[in-house]
Amino acid sequence: MKTIYFIRHLKPKGSLGNHETLSFNTFCELAAGKIDPDIDYRSYPTLEKFLYRQGLKNLSYIFNSPSKRTTQTAAIMAKKYSLNQKSLVKTSYLKEVGFNPKVLITPDVWEIYGMNGLRTRVYKSILTGNGAESIHSIYGRIKNLEQLFFSLQGKEIVSVTHAFLMRFLEVYFVKGKKDFNSISFKDVSKATIYSYGEGFKTEIF
Numbered sequence: 001m002k003t004i005y006f007i008r009h010l011k012p013k014g015s016l017g018n019h020e021t022l023s024f025n026t027f028c029e030l031a032a033g034k035i036d037p038d039i040d041y042r043s044y045p046t047l048e049k050f051l052y053r054q055g056l057k058n059l060s061y062i063f064n065s066p067s068k069r070t071t072q073t074a075a076i077m078a079k080k081y082s083l084n085q086k087s088l089v090k091t092s093y094l095k096e097v098g099f100n101p102k103v104l105i106t107p108d109v110w111e112i113y114g115m116n117g118l119r120t121r122v123y124k125s126i127l128t129g130n131g132a133e134s135i136h137s138i139y140g141r142i143k144n145l146e147q148l149f150f151s152l153q154g155k156e157i158v159s160v161t162h163a164f165l166m167r168f169l170e171v172y173f174v175k176g177k178k179d180f181n182s183i184s185f186k187d188v189s190k191a192t193i194y195s196y197g198e199g200f201k202t203e204i205f
Contacts, residue, residue: 002149005054005158006169007199009069010047010076012037017196020114024107031101036068044076047197051077054201060154061087063145065094070160073197077158093145096162099125099132122164123188138165139180142172149204166199167191173202 011017016037019027029035059081064070071090078088101110104121125132149157161169170191171177177187192200 002152002154002204003156003201004149004173004204005051005056005156005199005201006166006173007047007050007073007158007160008163008166008194008196009064009067009073009160010039010041011043011196012069013040017043024101024110027110028101031096031099033067039069039072041076043196046195047073047077048080050198056156056158058154059083059156059158061089061152062158062160063089063091063094064160065096065162066090066092067095067162070094070162073160074158077160091145091148093141093148094159094161094165095141097122097126097133097138097164097168099164103131120189123185127183127185127188135168135180135183138168139172139178142169143178146204163194166194170200173204174200 014037015021016026016030016035017040019030022030026035030037059077062074062077062083064074074088077083099122101118104125105118109117122132126135126138129135145159167188168191171183171187175187175191177183194200
């Protein structure tokens with residue numbers, strides 16, 4: 001048995017830490033990876049409290065996406081738990097769900113509804129395969145990640161990732177919906193919206 005902790009990266013520095021206040025163009029650049037912000041290191045206590053509540057003790061590996069904010073979050077944890085570089089694994093399996101806000105929403109709608117207006121469109125686009133990374137692709141990444149976990153020694157593994165992917169990870173590991181054909185809009189829309197430095201743990205056998 002292994003215990004896996006899925007965590008959203010720490011808060012990005014400055015105004016980029018609050019998506020609701022970003023201009024439409026800035027958010028589009030962030031979603032496309034053209035902006036890759038550093039984290040605000042002052043937000044670390046949130047993550048520390050989460051890990052304490054979860055009882056993390058025997059950490060063996062930390063996985064993270066290629067982004068700067070997940071890499072920096074992983075590095076802080078590695079230092080705290082005295083892990084060496086071989087225990088830090090960067091993988092595209094944990095990258096954020098791909099979508100283009102300019103295809104899914106207009107600047108006017110963004111100004112009125114912000115992230116709430118966008119989330120609904122992203123979920124629907126993923127499930128229909130139009131305008132965003134498909135559910136087939138997302139679940140393929142999650143299944144590959146799960147197999148990678150199985151192949152490793154060690155009992156506790158942390159994975160640092162992004163907000164939209166966190167919801168699909170929750171549906172897969174917590175709700176147990178492992179067939180992408182069975183996923184509904186309700187499943188995704190009811191999944192938890194995790195704050196920076198928080199997440200969930202699950203056990204795999």
